Amino acid sequence: MEVAKEEPAVVDVDVVVVGAGFSGIYAVYAFRSAGLTVQAFEAGDGIGGTWFWNSYPGARCDVESKDYSYSFSPELEQEWSWSERYPAQPEILRYLNHVADRFDLWPHIKLNTRVTGASWDADTGTGTGAWTVTTSDGGTVTARYFVAAAGCLSEFQVPDLPGLDSFEGPWYHTARWPKEGVDFAGKRIGLIGTGSTGIQVAPEIAAVAEHLYVFQRTANFAVPNRNRPWEEAEELAFKSRYREYRAQARESFLGVPIAGTGRPVLSEPPEDVQRLFAERWQAGGGMPFLGAYTDVLVSQEANDVVAEFMRDRIRETVADPAVAELLCPRGYPVGSKRLCQSDDYYAMFNQPNVSLVDIRSAPVESVYPGGIKTESDSYELDALVFATGFDALTGALFAMDIRGAGGVPLRSAWAAGAQSYLGVAAAGFPNMFLITGPGSPSVFSNMVLSIEQHVEWVRDCVVWLRSHGHTTIEPEAVAQSAWMEHVSDVANATLFPKADSWYVGANIPGKPRVFTSYLAGCGPYRAKCDAVAAAGYEGFALDKA
Numbered sequence: 001m002e003v004a005k006e007e008p009a010v011v012d013v014d015v016v017v018v019g020a021g022f023s024g025i026y027a028v029y030a031f032r033s034a035g036l037t038v039q040a041f042e043a044g045d046g047i048g049g050t051w052f053w054n055s056y057p058g059a060r061c062d063v064e065s066k067d068y069s070y071s072f073s074p075e076l077e078q079e080w081s082w083s084e085r086y087p088a089q090p091e092i093l094r095y096l097n098h099v100a101d102r103f104d105l106w107p108h109i110k111l112n113t114r115v116t117g118a119s120w121d122a123d124t125g126t127g128t129g130a131w132t133v134t135t136s137d138g139g140t141v142t143a144r145y146f147v148a149a150a151g152c153l154s155e156f157q158v159p160d161l162p163g164l165d166s167f168e169g170p171w172y173h174t175a176r177w178p179k180e181g182v183d184f185a186g187k188r189i190g191l192i193g194t195g196s197t198g199i200q201v202a203p204e205i206a207a208v209a210e211h212l213y214v215f216q217r218t219a220n221f222a223v224p225n226r227n228r229p230w231e232e233a234e235e236l237a238f239k240s241r242y243r244e245y246r247a248q249a250r251e252s253f254l255g256v257p258i259a260g261t262g263r264p265v266l267s268e269p270p271e272d273v274q275r276l277f278a279e280r281w282q283a284g285g286g287m288p289f290l291g292a293y294t295d296v297l298v299s300q301e302a303n304d305v306v307a308e309f310m311r312d313r314i315r316e317t318v319a320d321p322a323v324a325e326l327l328c329p330r331g332y333p334v335g336s337k338r339l340c341q342s343d344d345y346y347a348m349f350n351q352p353n354v355s356l357v358d359i360r361s362a363p364v365e366s367v368y369p370g371g372i373k374t375e376s377d378s379y380e381l382d383a384l385v386f387a388t389g390f391d392a393l394t395g396a397l398f399a400m401d402i403r404g405a406g407g408v409p410l411r412s413a414w415a416a417g418a419q420s421y422l423g424v425a426a427a428g429f430p431n432m433f434l435i436t437g438p439g440s441p442s443v444f445s446n447m448v449l450s451i452e453q454h455v456e457w458v459r460d461c462v463v464w465l466r467s468h469g470h471t472t473i474e475p476e477a478v479a480q481s482a483w484m485e486h487v488s489d490v491a492n493a494t495l496f497p498k499a500d501s502w503y504v505g506a507n508i509p510g511k512p513r514v515f516t517s518y519l520a521g522c523g524p525y526r527a528k529c530d531a532v533a534a535a536g537y538e539g540f541a542l543d544k545a
């Protein structure tokens, strides 16, 4: 007997939001403030997204606290007090919980609930189309708009090492760190992964472990943080001009106002270049360092100057010249893999209980019950730590079974690489919005600023649709293709696509190699998004579905 498809007669909520990290939390606030009904689902048993899951020791943001915070509420901005220049993970989590308390957002957030699927139904009986969203608790909710705020770096990756199952000790991925913490005292620990995360967690492990073995496949560039307490007098002085500062940030390239020289490295006397890099090295921070000159990320010759400066700092920090040379990154432009920040990573290799293991020249062969075997040696280990990264940008979207018009899966629509218009919406997926999606500046910017910009744009779009009597919106295929071509043209004028990084999906076997972040800067990108809206959502089809 054929069972009739049950179609909901009414839509439960106006907006479903996936995730309750920085994006989802602000989306709840923004949509509710616009008079919309909103339901957010969060897989974790707490809010915070990336800052909830990545609770490994040493986790800290490399964007300064004053920038890595919401700007939507001047009152919040004034009353919250950051304790350090760069915020540590527990403090960011406290901040986000404070925001949820202060703005009474909890009633709209369902924890412990993963969104498993979302499908667009053009005819729900309401005559307007809606998304049917399924969740891990077996629930179903319908919504006019589906907002994916699932994070750019959510789907973590554990390498498929032969024999890992046989390992007798515990192993951990930094993105699922046990909330109760891990005691490494007196233990021999193997760390795999030397990206931003590995570089942060390593010194913390080395401080307590009997021995830390750092298994390095690719050496990474790291600039100092020069982290320090945010003194009250400095904070008060800064806060007196916070609004003005935020306005500058919005127009800036990275979402953080950076004072650069505005000149290329290659036009400057070499001694001036060395002096300026030395000053910025001393001051700490990756953005002012790479932003000192205009050609660092577009000219290989200019980039080589910076890379050699950084290698010299490694050589003067690490006592053993052979270890120092192994730590010196080569083979890709500095900045084309995410620049790391640390005050103590390189110096850690001077500790007698730390060894650097080169798994580029002698790769890991297998894990055995008592440790790791490489092509040249064996290492007896009590525990393993993976800081091996994420299926970035698309991983969290593909983890849900998202189906657009005609039941087309997002995974199929994006099989050759992510396709979006402005990084905020995708052709064939009506009334679906992506917060910091592929095709927007996202991971190449101060994420909190980019999140606010996207959420506000989407909120204004929905309000406009309703006030103008439109029921659906989705990008026109031609506008989307032109946008992605533009994104690619901008990227190809830089050194970024040269590296095998997660930016191009190179860390995930079989993932199409596509660079999908928009590199023309936050200010110009915002202007483009605003112009599209002002022109009645140019490039979007209205009421098509």
Ligand code: N01
Pocket: 060, 061, 062, 063, 153, 159, 160, 192, 193, 194, 195, 196, 197, 198, 200, 217, 218, 338, 341, 359, 387, 388, 389, 390, 443, 502, 507
């Ligand atoms: O991940 P990654 P991450 N065998 O992909 C290695 C943000 N973040 O978690 O380069 C051996 O960068 C891999 O080696 P290789 C930030 O945006 C921010 O560190 O592929 N090694 C690499 O060394 C960052 O970029 C902050 O050769 C393997 C490492 O694992 C992003 O998150 C802090 C391997 C993965 O590095 C991701 O950073 C932390 C294998 N099979 C994170 N597979 C701050 O704000 C992978 N690797 C400071």
